[in-house]
Amino acid sequence: MRLLLITCVLSILPFHLFGQQEVSFIEEYIDFSVGKSEFETNGIYVFTNNSEQEVRQELQFPFALGIDSIEIVRVYNFTYNKNVPYRSMGKSIAFLLEMQPLDTVYINIAYTQTLLKNNVYILRSTQAWGKPLQKVQYTLTVHDSLSIEDMSYLPDSQEDNVYYWEKYDFLPSKDFEVVLEQ
Numbered sequence: 001m002r003l004l005l006i007t008c009v010l011s012i013l014p015f016h017l018f019g020q021q022e023v024s025f026i027e028e029y030i031d032f033s034v035g036k037s038e039f040e041t042n043g044i045y046v047f048t049n050n051s052e053q054e055v056r057q058e059l060q061f062p063f064a065l066g067i068d069s070i071e072i073v074r075v076y077n078f079t080y081n082k083n084v085p086y087r088s089m090g091k092s093i094a095f096l097l098e099m100q101p102l103d104t105v106y107i108n109i110a111y112t113q114t115l116l117k118n119n120v121y122i123l124r125s126t127q128a129w130g131k132p133l134q135k136v137q138y139t140l141t142v143h144d145s146l147s148i149e150d151m152s153y154l155p156d157s158q159e160d161n162v163y164y165w166e167k168y169d170f171l172p173s174k175d176f177e178v179v180l181e182q
Contacts, residue, residue, distance in 0.1 A: 022051040022053070022057075023048070023049055023050070023055055023057055024047065024050060024129070024131070025045065025133065026048055026134045026135075027045075027046035027133055027134055027135045028043055028044065028046065028133060028136050029043065029137045030042070030044075030121070030136075030139075031043075031138075031139050032121065032139065032140040033140070034115065034141070034142045034143055034178060034180070035115065035143050036115070036143055036146070037114075037115050038114065039112065039115050039116070039178075040111075041110065041111055041112075041113075041121060042073075042108070043108070043110070044108050045106070045109065046104060046105070046106055047099065047104070047105050047107065048103070048104045048105075049099035049100065049102060049103050049104075050102070051102070052101045052102060053101055054098075054100055054101060055098070056098050058094055058096055059094065059095060059096075059097050060089065060092045060093070060094050061086075061093050061094075061095070061109060062122045062125050063091050063092060063111075063113070063122065064091075064121065064122055064175070065120075066090065066091055067088045067089070067090060067092075069113050069114045070111050071112045072086070072109075072111045074108060074110050075093070075095055075107070075109050077098075077106070078105075078107070078108055079103070079104070080098075080105070084096070084107065115180075116180075117180055117182055118177060118180075119177065119178045119179075119180070120175050120176070120177045121175060121177075122175050122176075123175045123176050124172055124173070126170075126171060127171060132169045132171035133169075133170045133171070134169065136165070136167045137165065137166050138164070138165040138166075139162060139164055140155070140163040141162050141163075142161045142178075143161070146180055148179065148181070149181045150178075151163075152174050153176060
């Protein structure tokens, strides 16, 4: 009886583990903008469905500030050309990711938040996916009247008031933070 139970568990376990990897978060492209009074984020997030089944999976998108300090501009599925409904949840939003079998989907999430001395975009949540992003590109544009005191990641390059980052196999250990001089 015990041997039969162990055999059943071992035969089901690989399917359970594979099922957890149906959807992969593989890339992100984010434009940050620091204006006179707000910190804007406009991101494109790339997901793949690695299965031959249609996927409907709820995802949570975290914010560093409470939802009352965030103005959502849009949550949009570029691949299927449609708005994505979402619901607010304290310091995050939840939305349904729908994907056809073996498909890649580009989700655009754009929002503004109140400008602070320390402006944070949460990157560490990427660790929940269990593997690094294949590619990320970030740009940060800073209003001419503002100066940066510190950043959590040194940029790869800079042109005037625009900073650029490009990384491969990126599994962030810290969040993206921009500290302004006051």
